[in-house]
Amino acid sequence: MNAEVVGSGGVGIGLRVAGEANARPIVFVHGWAQNALVWSHQLADPMLANRFRLVAMDLRGHGNSDVPVEGFIDPEVWAGDLCSVLEFAGTPAMVVGWSYGGLVIADYLRVYGGESLAGIVLVGAITEIGRGREGGRIGPAMRAALPDALSEDLDVALPALLGLNKGMSANGVPGPLSQALLGASLSVSPKVRAALFSREVDNADLLAGVDVPTLVVHGTADGVVDPRSGEYAAGKIPGAQLRWLQGVGHLPFIEAAEEFNSTLLRFAEDRLAPAP
Incomplete structure (x- = not known):
């Protein structure tokens, strides 16, 4: 089911929803230039959909969400968008952030705190961004794609995005899905792709104060976000659990979907109280 909420500044935020409306909520936040x-x-896993309300958002400027002119570098804007999604899903909620989605969750925590969250799952995620930020280390596939992947010239951007697409998985993904991922990247405006990389965020203080149960999941063969970024977040967040997926790249929820889903299920069952 598709839905929409109003995020910061009146921007429409597109949603994909599965599961019963009164079930315990899990909110999914995707990464840069995806949806x-x-x-x-x-969303299609009956193990999850039969137990939880699953709400996957499109970041502003991505997928079915509106594409505003500005607001891509302001943490309060990202936090407000996620807050609107959490209000729709119901709280307390489990929130799952992949890649850039981890930074969006950090924005939310800085602005609103963790009172509405039952748990956090960081998946191949960054929690900081900018040169020298330990929580924002990128891997060889992303380094090779930049800065060309931000170009408005298709002849420059396309090869970079194609290389990044191939580098996201350590073991390959089916052709139709790989093309869908590439199409998602191309559908994001170059201005939006560039704006997301223009931020400078240090979250060492924030991570050290997180009081929400946190699970960090990272593939050992992630070529987009350096596994050291996941290790950094797990080391900073008090009590965080770290789960390595051996030989898995930047798409653990696709490459190792069964293992990922069972891990998420166990973590959520332990921390989301049954609905009344």
């Missing part, structure tokens, strides 16, 4: 379709293996 909610990356969570298809989770």
